[in-house]
Amino acid sequence: MISSDIQKTIGSIYCVGRNYSDHAKELNNPVPKEPIIFTKSPACIVPFAGKIFLPDHLGRCDYETEIAVQLGSDLYQAEQNQVLEALRYVGIALDLTLRDKQNELKAKKYPWDLAKSFVNACPLSKFRQLASSQEIEELEIKLEVNGEVRQQGSTKQMLFSIPDLITFISQHIPLRSGDVILTGTPANVGPLKNNDYLVAFLNQEAIAEAEIVRI
Template identity: 40%
Template sequence: MASSKPLARFWEWGKNIVCVGRNYAEHAQEMKTAVPSEPVFFLKPSSAYVREGCPIIRPYYCRNLHHEVELGVVIGKRAQEVPKEAAMDHVAGYALCLDMTARDTQEQCKKKGLPWTLAKGFSTSCPVSDFVPKEKIPDPHQLKIWLKVNGELRQEGDTSVMIFSIPYIISYISRIITLEEGDVILTGSPKGVSAVQGNDEIEAGIQGVLSMRFKVEEQK
């Protein structure tokens, strides 16, 4: 049965944002962390979404806010213990996402052995583009994603070099967390993450598909 919900507006009702970390070897290296042998993932609340036209807000406790541009996979139907071979049947489409990270806070959490919620889950920490139906991207493993800050290219990567493929990621996560229609998986960021300040403008895109712009503001 077709969903009665407008899937193109997944950010309004999707339950889970599941973020895969260190899925590009060069990003793992720049963060001085080991390349993982299994997917590493964490969650953002759905309130982290922010749409173009609204600002990214740097939280009051953060002095080192970083951008991470990522391909997002939008789930189209419930996925629980899905085999890798059937995983793409559960994909409705894609979106470009930013995993905004309070890097200084993340480092403090790591040192104290604490969860990353303060660093990764604050409001506006997941800027998201328009929905792109699956049919418009025949091979999500052959995409170039990029990000500029104030017109300067900071990140550029190719999804062909992701360590873990999208089917593998969906299968792996669905054995642990049941994915629901409208959920989004962020598939990891290429190298080049760096800091942004208040009044900076971030522009990011999937080459030949779409782009988006966001301003950064300070929390008052």
Template identity: 35%
Template sequence: MSNRLFADPSFPAVPVVGTDDLYPVHRIFCVGRNYADHAKEMGVEVDRETPFYFLKNPLALTANGSSIPYPPGTENYHYEMEFVVVIGKPLFKASIDEVSDAVFGYACGLDMTRRDLQLVARAKGRPWDFGKDFEQSAVLTAITPAAEFGAIGEQSIWLKVDGETRQDAKLSDLVWSVPELLSHLSHYYHLQPGDVIYTGTPAGVGAVVAGQSIEGGVEGLEPISLNILAAE
């Protein structure tokens, strides 16, 4: 009988609002350049022919309200506030009209980014992994069930650093709507419960340093927060 050399980490899980349930997170999909003004501030054009994605390891997930050290290898550590879609049923090769029943709920997320490393990779045509996928780079709130949140429309999405507003937009500003994203992604992956999709960030991204605090939200969802400590 073979023995594993060390213990396997369990998948992280987040609470569901109003219940004692926990939702295990198996995969984190992230949509890039899904707000036109954010794409503009990053010096790129929105690809209106097809959505653009990258992934984060679920072990990068950190709890809402955490205090975390400034990450290694960067001098330009950015916040990105995001509306997150949580999958509740299998979804594969679905049409736009078929995806709504597969949504379990919604949450607020932070896609923390080592921007200097991302931009170096982008300039060289390399993957973004070093800039995007690192320890404690994904924050996620408790999940609000889809029926309680209601239809996606003009809800505000915002972020503050030390009380100063940095991002302020509406979900209606999304370039690719949630049904469009889920339909498109389902033609490339067998989406399953445990999958979450960060749908992109509005304009206003910027750097944070040790000692600063982030708070943000989407109207109708539990707010998100993160405290930045000195580097280890």
């Protein structure tokens, strides 16, 4: 599990697909009119630090850099003011995706689970406490791979804001304290190679870095 002074036990992981229009377009997907929600298994969490080991025999594995938030209280059919009160912690996650497997599953109209919940499929940084509810609307992320900027995005570019996403999820699914929400990835996702070195930034601060090892 991820170690941090404020880290609580992680419950479920909810993910949001196509929350940046440029990312939807780069994968030839329609821009959604409401949030697309899927899950990753908590068993896939690995620290976004040191070395991240990924099975090479599973084929192409793409990075998708995302703002991750963790809830500090339960929510069900919540109003937005309740969501803002429940938002406690923020960090960065990689929603690693087996792209060939995902495309195969999508073609068959099957769920994406096998492409999203393989071993170490959710590298997660340490969380830090949000300074205020306003901060959630002013977050920026960036991923560098081998010193080259690959992804950049901000909450202002999201199709659905983080409070709106969580409000939407809570209308359908009971959320629990400790649950983590991955809020979507900006454009320019791409494959990871052996020995790639990743550094992730939140609001210009490098908060996670790791080397990829394909085994």
